[in-house]
Amino acid sequence: MSLTEQTGAAERLGSVSSGNALELRGVTKMFGALAAIRDITLTVGSGERRAVLGSNGAGKTTLFNCVTGDFLPTSGTIRLFGEDVTRFPAHERIRRGLRRTYQISLLFNGLTVADNVYLACRGVSRGRFSFLRPRENDTLLGRADELIEAVHLAPWCDTSVANLSYGQQRQLEIALALAGAPRIILFDEPAAGLSPTERAELVSILNGLPGHIGYIIIEHDMDVALRVAESVTMMHNGMIFKEGTPEEIENDQEVQELYLGDGHG
């Protein structure tokens, strides 16, 4: 993406921007009679880094799916940078600066690492339908190479995704979410299944993101979550249970009972 194109996009997005990256108001998602999430009201500021905690089935991933438009909420409104996107299809939300990663890697197994990242860069720029092959000095190819380097996958550039290790696939998952000009990223358990070394690398990648990029991260590992987030939302049974700073949540009596109490019965 050229510089002029980039500023143009930023201006277009800026015109509808308020201070908040994401505003959810009374968002409910029913699956039949079951409410996966109920009456969620949540505000995430621009550049804010938020962790979402909660046990399995608390509705964290459903919340993400509603925000990205994988499915529409049953009721409530979702605003992205001040714009009501509740009824927008997923790709329209992505083009407005939203990105996400998936809990279980969703990659293009038939393609190479380079092709995967190139597609991600192409998805949020013009020429998605171009019949012309990119030239050697194509800016997007260069951008894709940078992203691959940023997630330490350069040596596997031409490897088919199917042949990558699990940890590498998780890294690629993050590279896809960083393509283009992301403004808020939803990370769905990026550390799941990673080794301690890989976790440390993940924390360094997350902390190394430019300040204007906010994110919401679902994470079971308190240790990771509390090191990369400046605020925490605790979910339980499809509802927001508690919000606060990492210290507040860590020391909260009710949270401790909920998180630790399970094991004691």
Place this chain on the structure above:
Amino acid sequence: MSIAEPRKAAVQPMWFEKIPAGWWALVLILLTMPAWANDFVLFQVMGWTFILGMIALSLMFLAGYGGMVSLIQMSVAAMAGYMVAIFGNSGMGEISMGLPWWLYLPIAVAIAALFGTLVGALAVRTEGIYTIMITLAIAAAFFYFTRQNYTIFNGYSGFNLVVPPPLFGVDWRAPMPFYYLTLGCAAICYLVVVYVSRSPFGLSLQGVRDNPRRMAALGFNVTAHRVAAYTFASVIAAIGGILLAWQNAQIAPGTAGIPAVIDILVIAVVGGITRPIGPFIGALIYVLLRTFSPDVLLAFGLSGERFKLLIGLGFLAIVFFSPDGVLGLWERWRNRRARGQDPLTGEDP
């Protein structure tokens, strides 16, 4: 970083150096074929192979790159053939409009592409077997409609005397010109598909095949991409359909009957839908079986009528031994040979 760099720093070979010798041999054989093959081989065997190959190529593009198995490609081809007969010249003077070739050819391709796009727009919302069912249903409807409609499609008998325009004073239905005409069209379609497969459009189509949900989460409009793939494939099928009408000098409902529709699927699967050369291999096998199996049967003292049995057994054998078609057989054989020769690097000797 240092590991990735040699990839770019290495001197790029010229484009013609990257093409394996086998391809040059194939080009040479195909170009010189009229010098040593008879008219029957040129017109009936090779011409038909290229035409069916093109129509199957349009299916390969949808199925191999887009993950959409469409049974409408033969109907799209027949639609183009009909439009050539209707807007151009045929034995049915009262229906045919007799427009000049530079007008009726683009019109025929455009209408066929529009038809394919509309079917695509209906079919892309379904997955897997439902895509097959909905396209098969429309193909069947097209067949019965053309057979019963006399005002436009001239019903059961269709159109005869549908011949190519005598451009540059050449009779393009004569064996040698027709051979080069179909070869040229097939080569262009093949090269365009190879080229497009690595373009943003082709790559994102493969992304849609592997993971539509993720494509949407990268900012792609998945539905629009799938529909556009139908449009692109329809143009290729339409070119094949026009040539098919010219080869037979007629177009009739049977051209796109259910057996013909299924044949295209069989050709693509037997050849292999992983690469664009597959459909042409499949078409050659199909045409050879169709053309020579009656003779083979007669030689064994069986009735020549039962040629379909031989075709069926041939296809059964290929699909049984190699679910990914002849291409799959070839690739496995090459891998095995490479392993045998150089277990360390896996390189071809």
